[in-house]
Amino acid sequence: MKGKVYLVGSGPGGAGLLSLRAREVIDSAEVILYDQLPGEEILRSLPEHAEKIDCGKHGSDHTLEQEEIEELMVRKAQEGKRVVRLKGGDPFLFGRGGEELEVLREEGIGVELVPGITSALAVPGAVGIPLTHRRYASSVTILTGHEDPTKEESALDWALLAKQSGTIVILMGVKNLPQIAGLLIREGKDPDTPVAIIERGLRKDQRVTTGPLARIGALAKERHVKPPAVIVIGGVVNLYREGDGIIPL
Numbered sequence: 001m002k003g004k005v006y007l008v009g010s011g012p013g014g015a016g017l018l019s020l021r022a023r024e025v026i027d028s029a030e031v032i033l034y035d036q037l038p039g040e041e042i043l044r045s046l047p048e049h050a051e052k053i054d055c056g057k058h059g060s061d062h063t064l065e066q067e068e069i070e071e072l073m074v075r076k077a078q079e080g081k082r083v084v085r086l087k088g089g090d091p092f093l094f095g096r097g098g099e100e101l102e103v104l105r106e107e108g109i110g111v112e113l114v115p116g117i118t119s120a121l122a123v124p125g126a127v128g129i130p131l132t133h134r135r136y137a138s139s140v141t142i143l144t145g146h147e148d149p150t151k152e153e154s155a156l157d158w159a160l161l162a163k164q165s166g167t168i169v170i171l172m173g174v175k176n177l178p179q180i181a182g183l184l185i186r187e188g189k190d191p192d193t194p195v196a197i198i199e200r201g202l203r204k205d206q207r208v209t210t211g212p213l214a215r216i217g218a219l220a221k222e223r224h225v226k227p228p229a230v231i232v233i234g235g236v237v238n239l240y241r242e243g244d245g246i247i248p249l
Helices: 020-027 040-044 066-078 097-106 119-126 158-163 177-186 216-222 235-239
Strands: 004-009 031-034 051-054 082-087 110-114 140-144 167-171 194-199 207-212 229-233
Touching: 004 020, 004 066, 004 097, 020 082, 020 110, 031 066, 066 082, 066 097, 082 097, 097 110, 119 167, 119 194, 119 229, 158 177, 177 216, 194 216, 194 235, 207 216, 229 235
Parallel strands: 004 082, 004 110, 031 051, 031 082, 140 167
Antiparallel strands: 167 229, 194 207, 194 229
């Protein structure tokens, strides 16, 4: 008898933003495949009775490759287990949850999505930056910065992004930020467009770096900015005030 897999989003960090449904399925899981993005507080709360398998990334070192994670989920479910695939943020926003869903469907395994609060929305809000504002932005574009912006076959239309007046939110973009900023400017984005980099959002050691698009890469290097971080580009960054927003728990 086949088990079931739950693709669970843990939110941007800390147990306070974990949904009730996520807590319920985590506590009843027999197998939990997790990475590091949920944060230490949530990982410490995983039930003792469950088999816990670390399949995250430690720097450039992958504990398990994506294909191995998918094979493991399938095998554990085919053993009749209740399997939780625990991810940071939301599984369907740059979390490869869509790929895992396809594999599980192909194998005829029951699957349930448990949505999570994405850091793309929660982290800017937590420091007092609204992504939309009647004066600054009527649209939001969320994109991955993990893609090499200089490759010939980019899936992103940088010319279009540079021309839009709405807010741009970049996840996984710290490494490529200088190239991304330079490319946006070359495509016509105002070099003085304000940018905020929010490191370790909603955690005790969160930090915000702000500056104009033309200098944000250099500022990030000077301040030794490291992932995980959410990058916000657009006029809404003007609303940021140091000390505002949510105090991390």
